[in-house]
Amino acid sequence: MAKKILEVRDLTVGFPREHGLLKATDHVSFSIEEGQTLCIVGESGSGKSVTSMAIMRLIDYAGGIIAEGKITFDGEELTTKKQSEMNRIRGERLAMIFQDPMSALNPVFSVGDQIAESLRIHKGMNAKDAWNKAVEMLKLVGIPEAEIRAKQYPFEMSGGMCQRVVIAMALACDPELIIADEPTTALDVTIQAQILDLLRRLKRELRTATLLITHDMGVAAEMADRIAVMYAGTIVEEGTVDEVFRTPRHPYTVGLLRSIPRLEEEPGSELYTIQGSIPGIGELPQGCRFHPRCPHAMSRCFIEEPSLLAAKGKEGHRAACWLEGIPEVSTR
Ligand SMILES: Nc1ncnc2c1ncn2[C@@H]1O[C@H](COP(=O)(O)OP(=O)(O)O)[C@@H](O)[C@H]1O
Ligand SMILES: [Mg+2]
DSSP states (O other): OOOOOEEEEEEEEEEEEEEEEEEEEEEEEEEEEEEEEEEEOOOOOOOOHHHHHHHHOOGGTTTTTEEEEEEEEEEEEEETTOOHHHHHHHHHTTTEEEEHHHHHOOOOSSSHHHHHHHHHHOOOOOOOHHHHHHHHHHHHHOOTTTHTTTOOOOOGHHHHHHHHHHHHHHHHHOOOOEEETTTTTTTTTTHHHHHHHHHHHHHHHHHOOOEEEEEHHHHHHHSSSEEEETEEEEEEEEEEEHHHHHHHSSHHHHHHHHHHHOOTOOOOOOOOOOOSSOTTTOOOHHHHGGGGOOOOOOGGGOOOOOOOEEEEEEEEOOOOOOSSSOOOOOOO
């Protein structure tokens, strides 16, 4: 069996309020093996970023707490680490790519210096070796004239180029896990496609375990080995790309799949949208949290919350739904 790089068990993250804890995630569990890319997909507000911030322990700085659960990274428990210990892990063994490349880069240092600095701190390289490695990393992520570009500042580069720099910086220390939270969402559509191409190529070449967060099922289809569908703070379905796309078991997944724009669609035809909207934290309905929006809701769904269970004969394909099978599983 492949080694588990990351194992998240029963992760409950919340924001303490006078009247109690506002839970943003509720007993979230998943794992990522060496070389694997897991995509967490779900609408905005489903708890994807909160989950990633908890793994990186940056949630502490956002007013949140890990109320329950374990996060095991390469055998080490992260939930109990001090921030000083996390500082050594973050950026070296656990790399991050965020939505907005500009906020991840320091405006007053050249991009080459920023990558080199990280190599000097984490890998103890001397200035010259670190600079050469920085240039090499810029080449790897497809930045033309890397030697010249390395001396430029973030404001001299386009958003797409800056995101390439951020990716180069994330990869420079040869991390065991990359967490990328909506890495293409802030970019123009054509640039998005180029960055996705880059991520796919790097995935093939480097096989670094990756947690990729996206609200876009199309992106997940292209990038993921496994997919976890998140809704209102819980994982409602999890499986391989094939399982989730070909035989979805949760009506929410079916809704997301139906909302993917397709090339063969009549121009101007209306895109499917799931009726209703995601509940805010602290406003969860009783029973299944998706039932108010579910086209298949039965009386049981109003009362009892289903747990995430494997399908018969399919250990790895889990769904949290009372339905025995979704009528018309076709996603169209
Ligand atoms: N700092 C915070 N304080 C209070 N609530 C928050 C905070 N950050 C996120 N939330 C809430 O937690 C829920 C999940 O947010 P988030 O993880 O950002 O969703 P996603 O990344 O899936 O769009 C949302 O309802 C959001 O409003
Ligand atoms: Mg988010």
